[in-house]
Amino acid sequence: MSEFGGISPRIDTDPESVERGLVTLVLTLVELLRQLMERQAIRRVDAGDLTEAQVERIGTTLMLLEQRMDELREHFGLTPEDLNIDLGPLGPLLPPAAIDRP
Template sequence: MIGWQEPPLREAPPLVQPLEPLARIALDPATIEQDLARLVLTLVELVRRLMEGQALRRLEAGTVTAEEAERLGLGLMQLRGAVETLCDRLGIRPEELNLDLGPLGRLL
């Protein structure tokens, strides 16, 4: 009987590449209020965009009346204006609200 010899095993390449370390949060007391304001405005902008998407889906599905559509549009425009006004007052550029989530990409 001829013996069968298994070929030597090779090391498989990693399935996931190691992540680069994310930028650390700088907790500088001089900028903590600005950083907190930026975070809060980022969350408000995220929720506004989610609401806008939901409103568009409802409009496309025809599940809102013309009056409701008008109110939704005005409310979303006012919210966008309020975020822009607060960004101006606090010296925050709108693009600063788009957080880098590392391997997941940008938030907004």
């Protein structure tokens, strides 16, 4: 066993691999934030905290963000599952419904 606990001391410095990893990480964070914003918006709508205009604006914004995320994933050749980072004993980062959406 190496001094790194069985992990290779070499880092993959292939530019394409590094770019894909970075894009995956960034899009994962954006998707997580999008889902959190969506849940917060739903809570506020359910609580009656928003006007009709605000509900409409939030709905449109979230739909556009979801469409853009789909476009970016497609552009970089990623699937929704690629954005669902495995957190080990905590399980996947994103809930199953988030990656099953059409």
